[in-house]
Amino acid sequence: MSESVIGRRLPNVEAVERVTGRARYTDDLSFPGMLHAKLVRSPHAHARIKNIDLSAALNITGVRAAITGADMPERYGIIPWTRDEQALTTDRARYVGEAVAAVAAVDEATAALAVGAVRVDYEPLPHVVDPKAALAPEAVKVNDCAKEGNVTKHVHLEFGDVEASLAASDVVVSGEYFFEGTTHAAIEPHCAIGQWDPRGLLTVMSATQVPHYLHRELARVLGLGADRVRVIQPPIGGAFGGKSEPFDLEFCVAKLSMITGRAVKLLYTREEVFYAHRGRHPMQMHYRLGAMRDGRLTGCDAKTLIDGGAYASFGLVTSYYSGQLVTAPLKLAAYRFDSTRVYTNKPACGPKRGHGSVQPRFAFEVTLDKLAQRLGLDPIALRRKNLLAAGERTVNELLIRSTGFAECLDRVEAASGWRQKFRQLPFGRGVGVAGSFYISGTNYPIYPNEMPQSGVQLKIDRSGRVTVFSGTSEIGQGSSSMLAYIVCEELGVELDSVRVVSGDTDLTPVDLGAYSSRITLMAGNACLMAARGLGKKIRGVVAKRWGVPARQVVLAAGQAMRRGDTAERISIAEAFQWAEAELGTLGGVGHYQTRKDGHGDYRGGTIGASPAYSFTAQVAEVSVDAETGALTVEKIWIAHDAGRALNPVLVEGQIEGSAYMGFGEAAMEAHLVHPSGLHKGPTLLDYRIPTTLDTPELAAMIVESHDPEGPYGAKEAGEGPLHPSIPAIANAIYDAVKVRVDSTPFSAAKILAALREPATRC
């Protein structure tokens, strides 16, 4: 019998297009007569817009249109309960770099000239960039959508009696942590093209990872029927959460195209990408964690202040995730969290890879390390004492259907040589461990509805080819490949006989998008359902002709075969033809709808609930130069429970890329805004991300726990593995030089200051 396609080291189906330069990203597209648009941006952190005069700009030869927020004032927002943004702000600018007007001209240079000619009359207002200051009663109000003061969202949840639990503990460790803001820095800047069709149809091509949500918001803001709007997502040059909600440029190219009747393109400069931001929230976190002398964890108390920037973005979810997603892989007896997200006059924060939970994971895992030290326990042993098992619920009632975390710990412990290294390496060198879990999609969609989260249609062709239509967003993670592998496995076609059409709202059924690590589980299951339905029909027809039971017919390796009989076989194309002759034109549909269980019945209990959770353990080995404080991360071992690796090459790629990104946040990345409101360095030179020479050796290991909800048991791999990088490195720094650096990034200056301050040697 031929080998299964699932689990094989196959190529990414998009790879040849990408290595030959043939893939056409949004900015690679152009259309006859296409205009170029640019945005006019506020130089003030906070200012009332008294007047905008477009006349001088419109008088420049070659300028075709100019618009302000008054042309599309409808508010939008990715979360329907917090629609607090406008395509172009009409009343006030709330951060340096906020767009207030847009122009379209025959070329970029003319558009730039027009930007300079737009006269905006601002009345500067007091501004606030510090989240604590934003909470003060006298603070200026940043966003009128705040319910109270500058609070976007406040969440307070308690499970069990935390104070009693901590009081009864043998040891309680507390700590103050700060996680600095970071940004996605995808190499492709945001780009969008609008095309108005005189029949009243609008097409927007955009580097978005959420075509469906963009589709909805475009229709709403522009006042068009959703059936008149088409969103196409061309190949996309990295996203990481930074392209997962509608942006000003998408509305502007649409509106400018509607006004001019011509295609309009807008490409962000790199500087503008930093203003669009939606990166990781800075979080100030206070943690208390208790344990009994034998290492059993007791209560955990977390208080978190979240710096949101000028708009809500996904902030409602961020506020919940910051508390809901530290409750596994370890069992807690009692848990309480109190999270407050505030508005500040800075670019809005949003979801970056590991949304909302990377920051608290840092605080939790470092606190756990301190606890292990106080108890005199090995931190891996401490974790082993507190494992949640499959079938158990977390303290906040999330149902864990599968977990490979124990194996993840075993794998990193063995591979890293932990037992020979921990507390045994010479001063200046150390190892640290951390663990985490993450969601494989969310049980509930962003806007309430009863429809499936993902749909797939299959078309099979008498040539032996299968086309998959899916609304998924291929963002480099391999979602199109994943769909193709499932089709190969179920219908027996070869990989090069599968075409995947994705990310086009006119052509494909809805998928909610590439966020929250949902695609493999959700679109994978939808594709599996569609392919299994078709496979059953085809096997039935072949079985009938051969006069055997359908279960004896196998579709694999480009053929239909009779089980156990090598002589009886036909090509898959012939099998498709037999089926088409017997049943008529063949197609298949499948969908996936999440189960609405596995979470607590309390307000907010659904947020953080997922059909399946991935688990990760990491060990980092570092060197610290005690004279300069310079940190070198030598190697990171990452074991990730992805349920089942549908293609190990792609899963390893996600693990390595995640660990790299976490390393960057630990070692160097900081998205900083000056007290004046000016961005401190909106370039890739100032906002440093790791190069080949910075990046440590990354050893990715796959653990497979076969989740009952996942397609073939698969869970997510794209976000979970990032989480432990930061605390594992922090804990390794302690092992190396016996100082704690509880704020990111772990710069040489901070480590050196800690080395010179005896009090930090806890």
Added chain:
Amino acid sequence: MEAVVSDAPETLMALTLTVNGDRVRVAVSPTRTLLELLRYDLGLTGTKQGCDKGDCGACTVLLDGRPVNACITLALSVEGARVDTVEGLADGPRLHPLQDAFVRLGAAQCGFCTSGVLLSAKALLAENPAPARLQIKQALSGNLCRCTGYTKILDAVEDAARALCSKGQQP
């Protein structure tokens, strides 16, 4: 903010160069960058713009065999030069061993940095057919990749170096 751009018509100047083996003669403005020339005038969109400041390396092309950032190279400065882009890397219908290794080993995820990485790697292998891993890292240190963590890129360059050596081919 006052505009500083002049709307006086720019003088176009003639430029002759060889791109992927083809002789090209075009008229360009003195402010045109090599990246703009390739992408906008010649339609060679395989070369990407990531930052337009020389920070990210996505626009790396070979100028007489040497990797340069096309976004900070003025088009008129390459008069008479040979420019190689990702579109010229394959040998006709056959992938270059670097491309083949990137496909097999999963070294390209989103693919946006890939063109630049491939050309930096090609220049390295032309100079050093059997580089050590550290030498590969040094050669690619000007190409930022945000997806892969570089591991599979380094593996693929090593793989391609072995393939080229065993075939006795010039990269």
